[in-house]
Amino acid sequence: MKLVKYLKSNAYLIGFGVLLTFLSSFGQTFVISLYLPSFQEYFYLSDGEFSLVYSGATLLSAFSITWLGRFIDQIRLTKFTKAVMFGLIVFLIILAFSYHVAILFVGLYGMRLFGQGLLSHTSITSMARFFEKGRGKAISFASLGHSIGEAFLPIIIVGGIFYVGWRYSLLLSAVFVLICIPFAIYLLRKNSNFTQLRKYIPKPFTKEESISASPKSILKTKAFWIIMPSSLAAAAIGTGFLLFKLKLGLAKDWSPAFVAGGFTAYAVGNALSNLLAGFLADRFSGKNLFPLYLIPGSIGIASLLLSSETWVYIVLIGGIGITNGFGSTIKNVALAEIYGERIIGSVRSLFTMIMVFSTAIGPLFFGFMLDSGYQFTDIALISIGIYLLMTFNASRIFKLKVSSVN
Structure with a gap:
């Protein structure tokens, strides 16, 4: 009700x-x-x-x-x-x-x-x-x-x-x-x-708000260097796997029809985790939940190391969808909590720039690796390592104060 x-x-x-x-x-x-x-x-x-x-x-x-x-x-x-x-x-x-x-x-x-x-x-x-x-x-x-x-x-x-x-x-x-x-x-x-x-x-804006809202000032805050790396990694690696999903299917002997149809797992995972994240953030705060959001994607990517069965693709694409859906809500709630609503537009414009930037470098990285002869399992290992490092870095957010840009 x-x-x-x-x-x-x-x-x-x-x-x-x-x-x-x-x-x-x-x-x-x-x-x-x-x-x-x-x-x-x-x-x-x-x-x-x-x-x-x-x-x-x-x-x-x-x-x-x-x-x-x-x-x-x-x-x-x-x-x-x-x-x-x-x-x-x-x-x-x-x-x-x-x-x-x-x-x-x-x-x-x-x-x-x-x-x-x-x-x-x-x-x-x-x-x-x-x-x-x-x-x-x-x-x-x-x-x-x-x-x-x-x-x-x-x-x-x-x-x-x-x-x-x-x-x-x-x-x-x-x-x-x-x-x-x-x-x-x-x-x-x-x-x-x-x-x-x-x-x-x-x-x-007041004079202080104008200073706080500038990209230079935002770049100097601890919160930026805690939240940004996870956001960049999720967008870059997730986009890379999504863009090269047909080539991944070819390498794993999955039919193009299955790969295309299996994308439903991404959409479902994205939508459901998005909704769940909203309720959880209102109860536990976005700041407290932020370090968790790369975990589903890590599990999905790790499945590539275990098998070449078709279920791996569902787990992979679903895990990326859950991470993207969960993260899109949790990250933005955390930004509003930490930076405050007055300069949230300026803060998000910088983070949006990073997100768009990462969707460009992710495919370039994947393309370079594949053209150089590396396999998807190699890319998966590197991706998991990056996700683990970013999760460890994100755990520093617990020490940040709400509505503080120190």
């Missing part, structure tokens, strides 16, 4: 968060990969050449987020939301009309920046700021937009590419985002909690 009451009283704000994380799917790897055969065929790009274009666009978007993401702390949320959604529309159109690889690069850059980066950033930052009580549940419910996108968009987009071609599919995606803009603003303005409503219009 308490959960039902919570959802009813916060339905519009949580709905806003879900919508934005869902729309961020248009800039996520799992959607862009659906256009990969079309891009390679039209632009005559090899796997390696496209990887360079994609990683370069991703890295550039990561550095851009550090600057642009901070404006959510200084601009009315309705204006910031519209600007981000219009940005995604513009770059979807640019990508649809790309006739040169340079324009392809620009289009991918914008989709990664405004889609994967800023739309997710706007959603989760808003949940962290608006909800003091039930913050964990708000972030976990809003993050379900990712799972909804993973469940439905691949089928829709593949069908669109088949029937109307990749260019018109991108244009239809732009139209869909455009239609969603008034709905997103409606969900914000429908809110009747005036205490939360005032947070739509951030107060100007």
Whole structure:
């Protein structure tokens, strides 16, 4: 009953968060990969050449987020939301009309920046700021937009590419985002909690807050060097295994159909752990739970060392999904607890930059290792070692004070 009451009283704000994380799917790897055969065929790009274009666009978007993401702390949320959604529309159109690889690069850059980066950033930052009580549940419910996108968009987009071609599919995606803009603003303005409503219009930073919110100051905090390494490792290694899952299947003699169908384990693990993390964070705090979130991924990767049976893939992909789902909630709750809600947008913009950056370096690391003759078992051993070191480092978070940046 308490959960039902919570959802009813916060339905519009949580709905806003879900919508934005869902729309961020248009800039996520799992959607862009659906256009990969079309891009390679039209632009005559090899796997390696496209990887360079994609990683370069991703890295550039990561550095851009550090600057642009901070404006959510200084601009009315309705204006910031519209600007981000219009940005995604513009770059979807640019990508649809790309006739040169340079324009392809620009289009991918914008989709990664405004889609994967800023739309997710706007959603989760808003949940962290608006909800003091039930913050964990708000972030976990809003993050379900990712799972909804993973469940439905691949089928829709593949069908669109088949029937109307990749260019018109991108244009239809732009139209869909455009239609969603008034709905997103409606969900914000429908809110009747005036205490939360005032947070739509951030107060100007004090001199001390401006200093604390700068990337240079955040980089000097202990909390950053405790939380960041685990976040980077999870995103880089998880993305690497997801991107090369078909090659892993080939090495293990798993059929492509099984590998594709088994991805359901990732989506289920991600969604369920996301929800569970929200409830646990509200009870035990995100700070206290943060050191645990790499454990499921470690177990999944360790299974690669035990067998080549098909169950290993389910454990692997499910473990990565649980780590990603659990971590996306726990990390953001911990950041809000430690840094406070006033500068959370600036803090998250820096962490979002790192997350996007790591999704670029992860595939490059995996590709280099595989091209150099290393096996997936070798990569698994290295990954487990990194996860163990990051977990040990994350345990230092217990000594940090809540709402402190010392």
